[in-house]
Amino acid sequence: MVGTILVTGAGGGVGRSVARRLAERGETVRAFVKSEEQARVARADGAAEVVIGDIRSNADVAGAIPGVARVFHVCPTAVVREVSIAEGLVAAARANGVEHIVFNSVIHPEIKELPHHQEKLRVEELLHASDIPTTVLRPSHFMQNYLDFWDLMLAGTLPYPSSPTSVMGVVDAEDIGEVGAMITTSPDGHAGETYDLSTQELTRHEMATIWTAVLGHPVSAVRLPPTAVKSPLQGVAAAATIVAKSLASTKTHALGNVVRGLAGSSNTRGVRNWPDESKDCYVAMMTYYDKVGLPAGDTTVLPELLGRPATGYREFAAREADRRGVSAG
Secondary structure (H helix, E strand, O other): OOOEEEEOOOOOHHHHHHHHHHHHOOOOEEEEEOOHHHHHHHHHOOOOEEEEOOOOOHHHHHHHOOOEEEEEEOOOOOOOOOHHHHHHHHHHHHHOOOOEEEEEOOOOOOOOOOHHHHHHHHHHHHHHHOOOOEEEEEEOEEHHHHHHHHHHHHHOEEEEOOOOOOOEEEEOHHHHHHHHHHHHHOOOOOOOOEEEEOOEEEOHHHHHHHHHHHHOOOOEEEEOOHHHHOOHHHHHHHHHHHHHHHHHHHHHHHHHHHHHHHHHHOOHHHHHHOOHHHHHHHHHHHHHHHHOOEOOOOOOHHHHHHOOOOOOHHHHHHHHHHHOOOOOO
16 A cells, blocks of 8 residues: 545546545545535545545645645546646645656647647646656547437437547546556656557447447437537437437337436536536537547557556447446347
8 A cells, every 4th residue: 555545536437437446456545526425426436535625726625635645636527727726736745745646637638729638738747847756647538428428329329519420539437547546556667657548549420330239229420519518509400310310219218218318418517507618618629529520649558558458449338338237239
């Protein structure tokens, strides 16, 4: 054991995966979360300590640092301005003798059209310039992102606010959790390094073909307007397409899934409650994906770090279907 490890953003997909993996390794995890609901989940996942706070508050973050040996740092998707958070984290880490920071960044942070990516690049530079040993992880688009539309997938469609023909580099967030936990507990040789974490490139049409095989019924990729997150009425035409394709795929027994799926699709990840700046950033990101896609990084890095092949999309889909009680085809 290396001492207490702080995981920020421990209520999100990557943070939760890292915290769980660390606990499985027998490490003492201090989970930083935003709510009592997330705290209950973190404790169930094995966190020995939980701090509830606002990651945008330097005081809250600083209060979580004393007694911590290492930090795995990840910001929630809804947080746009990360530099001031990182500045506070570095100051608190320096004052408390933190040995190493692992930062979960994003693939291709240099893309100027993506303000969210650019902000992470600034955090990378800040951390590397600090006197605290740092490792940066740059994951691709998460395979898990599409599970937000699970009910609609069961009904026969795979919607997303970008073009189904855009090529996206993808990665399994659980692979990121495994790598993050490994480097945080054994950082020798990783200080100062930046790692691309990508598995493969797929269009959403290709993803839908995989889900068709796994779920045992036709699944069609459907484009939602990238702006629908701010203007739900712009998604009305897409909703009609979803209903038509669902009825063609899974007949009338799909109606329950369609109703639930459409009700939740306009508020995935609680986006309705995000500040306007975060919504604007998300729309910019999806507009870019819609037109350009997002290429993978160096796909040889992740298997080398894992010591095994990275999880492919077909394996991921079968695993997630099984977890939800659906027999994989």
